[in-house]
Amino acid sequence: MNRHIVMVGMMGAGKTAIGSELARRLHMPFTDSDAEIEAAAAMSISEIFARDGEAFFRDRETQVLSRILDGPPGVISTGGGAWMQAGNRELIRAHGLSVWLNCDLETLWHRVSQRSTRPLLKTADPKGTLARLIRQRYPVYALADVTFDARADDSIQVAAARLIKLLRRVVPELQETK
Template sequence: MKQRLRRHIVLIGMMGAGKTAVGTELARRLHVSFTDSDAAIESAAAMSISEIFARDGETFFRDREAEVIARLLERPPGVISTGGGAWMQERNREAIRDHALSVWLNCDLETLWHRVRMRSTRPLLQTADPKGTLQRLLEERNPVYATADLDFPARPGSVEKTTARLIEVLREKEELWLNRSK
């Protein structure tokens, strides 16, 4: 049985939580579009997130991020993954609440650290103590992430199994589905 989305599904959470990987698989299984807001920003700017941070600063980046998210939410319903800091901005939370179901991919510190420790593409972790920075960010952000419509535990495991678990939970959300068709 195929279902059509009435609203976007927006994945939020920390860097390394699996938003892009799970989002890509979720969109494929639901037969809808997938967009990674960070990739859309990089495409529009013709530079990486790290380069934007270095050249223009975080405030400039957050303004562009809000513009891109607002534009993505105007499209037909699909799956959108956001950068780790996007949900921290009230303007993004309001826009997402108006057009989407927000899903927090809730991950523990050790899982996140395992996934991001070898990546140099995380500008907020370019510190003397990247794991300590990650822990501080997690502690600061978790209370705000917890305001998402859905708190989904993103336990270690395959993308396929995580996506299957998420789809089971999403099927219960009646406000998300336009209709059910074969």
């Protein structure tokens, strides 16, 4: 494959977990853009949000995403808000195939409520905030090249295998190994 496969969607949808398994099966490098941002800043995303604010974070996110997309093709996991920026969507379209991991509220809530590292959910009503983000973001996520229903009952391996089958309809030259 001569393009990146870029995972987009809400926090907790499985972008990193499924993306890393997808990369392994396709013999492609895997990059988590949030991890790259944290490494470049030498601090966590929560710390960046607290110290510099969301706008600053989004600027760094675009810079890091641009650098990754300029590299050799691989599977990229993006942060939940990355696809919401029109400039990021243009960058991704120019260099890759976007895949929206569509996931329902209850599954997302079950996954993200286990961790306190989500800066956008540090509110009085985190589940309500998550529901509001879903209403705002899903119409924009739907602009992705491919929509993949991330099922709560799938293992990472089953989800990656289902995603490869779906991607082969769009990119027939994909080669998987077990």
